[in-house]
Structures are given as C-alpha cells and as structure tokens.
Amino acid sequence: MLGKMAAAVATFACLVVLSSLQAYEATAVPRSQVNGTICGTVYLNPKLSVPEKYQQIIWWFNESLKILTKKWNQPVYYPGGNIHNKLRYHENHTLEINQLQKQDSGTYRMEVEDSQSKKTNELFRLDVYEPVPKPRMNFTIRANEDGWCNVTLACIVDATQVTYHWRKNEKDLVGKISSTLDVALKSESHASYKCSVSNPASEETGFFNYRSPCTWNEKNSAVPVSLARKTADSILAFGFLLLVHNWV
Ligand SMILES: *[C@@H]1O[C@H](CO)[C@@H](O)[C@H](O)[C@H]1NC(C)=O
C-alpha cells in the first residue's frame, strides 16, 4: 500500500517536472552559439521576428552592460563601453562585431519592446578563440625492415583547446585524435596522410606523402577556405590599387 503510494507520488512528481520543463521550453528565448577568432568579425543574426513598428531594441552584454539602443525611426545609439566603436548595426537587426578580442566573449541579449511595451528576448553566446596556428610537422621512422615501414607522424601546434583529426587517402581515420599517428605500411606503393587541427573557429591542415620504400615528405598547410577567400579579395584590392596607380 505504502509502496503504491510512493510510486504514485514519484510518478506525479515526474509529471510535474516534465510539464514545467515543457512550459519552460515553450517560453524559452531563442539562443545560439557563435564562435569567432581574435581580430575577426561575427554577425549576430536574430531569429526573432522584429515587428515593423517597435518602441525600442536594446542589446545587453553579460546582462549588465547596455551596449546599443535603437528606438523606432531613430538612429542607433551606443550608450557606452569601449565596445561601441566595434559595433555595426544593420537594417535587418543583425549586429556586427569587429576586431574581436577575448574579452568580447560572453552573452549578448537582444531585447525587443513592441508598440504595446511587450518585451521579447533573444540570447547569443559568443566565444572568441585564438586562430589555430600552422602545425609544425615531423616524422620519425621507427622501423624500416622486413618490407615494413613503421613511422610516427606528428602535427604539433602550441595551443590548447584544439582537436586533432587524421585522414589517410582522404578517408577519415576514426578515433585518431592525438597529435601523433603511428602507421605501418608494407604493400602500398604510395599513400597520403592529412592532419587537421581545429577549434570551433578555425582550422589548419598538414600533409604527409609516402612513397615506397619508406620515403616521406611533409607539407605544411593548405590555405583554409575562408582565408583563401580573404587572400583572393586582398589580391583583387591590391590589383585595383596598382591599376589606379598606373593610371595616375
Ligand atoms: C543582415 O545583413 C547583414 C549585413 O548585410 C548580413 O550579413 C546578414 O546575413 C543579414 N541577416 C539576415 C538574417 O538576412
């Protein structure tokens, strides 16, 4: 009897917890995680739909610092803090933050007050990371006999909070997450290995090429996509400057 009651109480307690969780979910503010690199730029893109007419929009940093207010039909106002000259507010309510520093990490809350003074919120968590440095690479031949070529490959970066991945011939080596990789080759005439070092904001890669018998060379770093783009852009800009220069 007592057992049954206890079970009933427990079930009830669970139901209460469940329904309050659901209630919380229903009213929970949208939140997203944004990752940036030092000196880089991020865009905080709200999912919240902002009414055409609103009283004001306020952005808070770490719940205590008001960094931006925008009253309807008025220009943006930056109440203070050093952060203000790095902010750019876009028509579509996206907040752009430039020249990121470690200390810009934290929470950003967008508070929208509609024409009936009803407030809705959206939260962003920004983490700013050091860009991953290019890996230093080396290999150590452990054994070269009986047709075997046994080698330890290493990809070393002086940074914490990075993760390593290895690929062989463009196929993931699942579970290989150390900065070194032990390989043993016998029948293959050639093979390629790739190490990727990444954090949530950037990635660097290195390549090792193998040729039978036991010949290796390593190549540091393909240019990451985002960087390649930037480089292309600056080459374009440079080309344009040259053009202008030649004209003048
Ligand atoms: C708003 O504009 C910014 C800058 O032009 C752009 O980067 C961003 O993707 C836009 N956001 C949305 C949700 O369209």
Ligand SMILES: *[C@@H]1O[C@H](CO)[C@@H](O)[C@H](O)[C@H]1NC(C)=O
């Ligand atoms: C903002 O909050 C984060 C924790 O969420 C903290 O690490 C950071 O130091 C705070 N930044 C400032 C400038 O207070």
Ligand SMILES: *[C@@H]1O[C@H](CO)[C@@H](O)[C@H](O)[C@H]1NC(C)=O
């Ligand atoms: C490769 O790097 C590791 C770690 O820095 C070092 O211990 C090792 O001696 C290096 N090997 C060679 C062959 O340079």
Ligand SMILES: *[C@@H]1O[C@H](CO)[C@@H](O)[C@H](O)[C@H]1NC(C)=O
């Ligand atoms: C090289 O590695 C293979 C496979 O792990 C192993 O069977 C062999 O004994 C190793 N050779 C030497 C000389 O250590």
Ligand SMILES: *[C@@H]1O[C@H](CO)[C@@H](O)[C@H](O)[C@H]1NC(C)=O
């Ligand atoms: C940011 O990093 C976290 C891991 O810390 C990851 O879960 C999340 O997907 C990343 N966000 C974006 C937009 O890449």
